[in-house]
Amino acid sequence: MQIVFASSEAVPYSKTGGLGDVAAALPSALAARGHDVTLVLPYHSLVWPEHRLPHPERSGPFVTADLGERRVTGQLLTSVVPENGVRLVLVDQPAYFARRGLYDGADNCERYAFFSHAVIETCRLLGLNPDVVHANDWQTGLVPALLATGARERVPNLAGTGSVFTIHNIAFQGDFPPEAMPGTGLDGRYFSWEYLEFFGRLNLLKAGVVLANEVTTVSPTYADEIRTERFGHGLDPVLRAKEDRLTGILNGVDLGTWNPTSDPMLDHHYDVDSASEGKAANKRELQTLLGLPVRDDVPLFGMISRMTDQKGFDLIRDASAALLSLDAQFCFLGTGAEEFEQLVRRLAERAPEKVAATVGFDEALAHRIEAGSDAYLMPSSFEPCGLNQMYSQVYGTVPVVHRVGGLADTVVGATEESLADGTATGVVFEHYTADGLLWAVHQTLKLFADRTTWSRLVRNGMTRDFSWAASAAKYETVYERAAAGVAEPAS
Ligand code: ADP
Ligand code: GLC
Numbered sequence: 001m002q003i004v005f006a007s008s009e010a011v012p013y014s015k016t017g018g019l020g021d022v023a024a025a026l027p028s029a030l031a032a033r034g035h036d037v038t039l040v041l042p043y044h045s046l047v048w049p050e051h052r053l054p055h056p057e058r059s060g061p062f063v064t065a066d067l068g069e070r071r072v073t074g075q076l077l078t079s080v081v082p083e084n085g086v087r088l089v090l091v092d093q094p095a096y097f098a099r100r101g102l103y104d105g106a107d108n109c110e111r112y113a114f115f116s117h118a119v120i121e122t123c124r125l126l127g128l129n130p131d132v133v134h135a136n137d138w139q140t141g142l143v144p145a146l147l148a149t150g151a152r153e154r155v156p157n158l159a160g161t162g163s164v165f166t167i168h169n170i171a172f173q174g175d176f177p178p179e180a181m182p183g184t185g186l187d188g189r190y191f192s193w194e195y196l197e198f199f200g201r202l203n204l205l206k207a208g209v210v211l212a213n214e215v216t217t218v219s220p221t222y223a224d225e226i227r228t229e230r231f232g233h234g235l236d237p238v239l240r241a242k243e244d245r246l247t248g249i250l251n252g253v254d255l256g257t258w259n260p261t262s263d264p265m266l267d268h269h270y271d272v273d274s275a276s277e278g279k280a281a282n283k284r285e286l287q288t289l290l291g292l293p294v295r296d297d298v299p300l301f302g303m304i305s306r307m308t309d310q311k312g313f314d315l316i317r318d319a320s321a322a323l324l325s326l327d328a329q330f331c332f333l334g335t336g337a338e339e340f341e342q343l344v345r346r347l348a349e350r351a352p353e354k355v356a357a358t359v360g361f362d363e364a365l366a367h368r369i370e371a372g373s374d375a376y377l378m379p380s381s382f383e384p385c386g387l388n389q390m391y392s393q394v395y396g397t398v399p400v401v402h403r404v405g406g407l408a409d410t411v412v413g414a415t416e417e418s419l420a421d422g423t424a425t426g427v428v429f430e431h432y433t434a435d436g437l438l439w440a441v442h443q444t445l446k447l448f449a450d451r452t453t454w455s456r457l458v459r460n461g462m463t464r465d466f467s468w469a470a471s472a473a474k475y476e477t478v479y480e481r482a483a484a485g486v487a488e489p490a491s
Helices: 018-032 108-125 142-154 178-184 204-211 220-225 236-241 272-290 313-324 338-350 363-372 388-394 405-410 416-420 434-449 451-462 469-485
Strands: 002-006 036-042 062-067 070-080 087-092 132-136 162-167 201-203 214-217 246-248 300-307 329-336 355-359 375-378 398-402 427-429
Touching (some): 002 018, 018 132, 018 469, 036 108, 062 178, 070 108, 087 108, 108 132, 108 178, 132 142, 132 469, 142 204, 162 469, 201 204, 214 220, 214 469, 220 246, 220 405, 272 300, 300 338, 300 363, 313 338, 329 363, 338 355, 363 388, 375 388, 375 434, 388 451, 398 451, 427 434, 434 451
Parallel strands (some): 002 036, 036 087, 132 162, 162 214, 300 329, 300 375, 375 398, 398 427
Antiparallel strands (some): 062 070, 070 087
16 A cells, blocks of 8 residues: 555654654554655754754755745655665754744644645655655644635546554644634635534544544553543543544554564663563663662662653642652653653752652663563553553563553553463552552562562563564554545545
8 A cells, every 4th residue: 555644743753752763663563564665754953963964964855835815836755764775854944944943833723724725735746655654643634624614626646545543642733723724725704513623613633623634642451541531631522423433453563663572772682581681780780870889689669751741740730749758769750741850859859868869851861761670560541552551571671551542542551360370460459549559569579578579570571472463454454445435425
């Protein structure tokens, strides 16, 4: 198939969270399965990684979009991802994308409207004939909308192109005031409930959901959850109306990047048979690096995260006194809400022998934490998929998670039964309260104290298959349905 994949971020070029990992790994997995894949990204020239120098060649066609009163021009910089043969198209528009923070700016609606128009124009200008265009999250919600409102008629190569829209996080909807509508470049008549409007406002995620031929989200449990009021962030009725076109497909792990046998960010490599010594060496290094007492006998809990309510920092806050009273170490890496950045800093000041806090975004440290920690905390209030609980299992680090979304689908909680049948890989708690989290941490300490059980948990996690191949095959099925669905009117 020919597939055009549109995302606002992808590693190693740009990343704020899991979308960046997925937007690199899934196109790569699809290309490995023989598909012709084009990845379209905004060109974030200021965060272009040094090891990717020089910057892409300044050649390629110009793109123009009429956004209300403004005619905006950019350029498509084309190349090929050397590792996997994916065609890479960078949309260069310095006024929109040459910024330090990826999503900085009051003009986000216009920026991503321009990007979405550029995705359509990429197909026209590069003469692509995609079977499917796959858009991701609100930033590209207008891509299915543009296809459904005239692009298929205007651009002959898109006449039979299906659209797939993936929800990575329904909490971020690209919600803008109605005055932003002209900036989308779409006719004002599309500011209606069948198209872009939602409760009097513009909602780009809703537009993607309603107008795509097929909708996916990143785990089966989250696909169920977002159809309920508790998890739908207001869009549950829209998802219920679309449920026969909604599929939950788990993300995978890119074993080229996240692999303890070859991770270039680690000094000590290990596999399932050498995990005990390998992890001990990484743990000692991590403790030294972070200024924690170097102790083998104390369990070290890691956490790498955007610091928001989603990720359970309110529970960490409420449980902090009890956590600090334990004979355990914690290391936090993250950025986000001021309140939570201060929280982890304060904990580290109060108990420097137990807590290390790094406020910032640090890819190398993230890898070292995955390798050097014994357990990994992921007490999310909601989690569409979550990647770190899977990375943790691959790295022999036992995840401690709230039973929700993708965490419920990827971690098997230790019980008598799951320990006996060899499926247990982590600790899972039910109640989203400080007590729920503390129960889970106490369980973890008990399991850690029994070395045989602990090694079994580590082994079970490390031998699970989290590779992308199975998920890529499921996307193929959805792509086929989307392409077949073009003949039918979007519902
Ligand atoms: P989300 O996309 O909701 O943030 P995921 O678990 O899907 O959560 O993915 C988060 C990704 O971002 C992981 O690869 C994680 O290691 C990475 N990450 C998050 N915060 C940081 C940080 N401060 N430094 C380095 N990597 C981070
Ligand atoms: C989102 C979700 C996360 C998911 C990631 C990639 O940011 O919060 O759970 O793993 O997207 O799909």
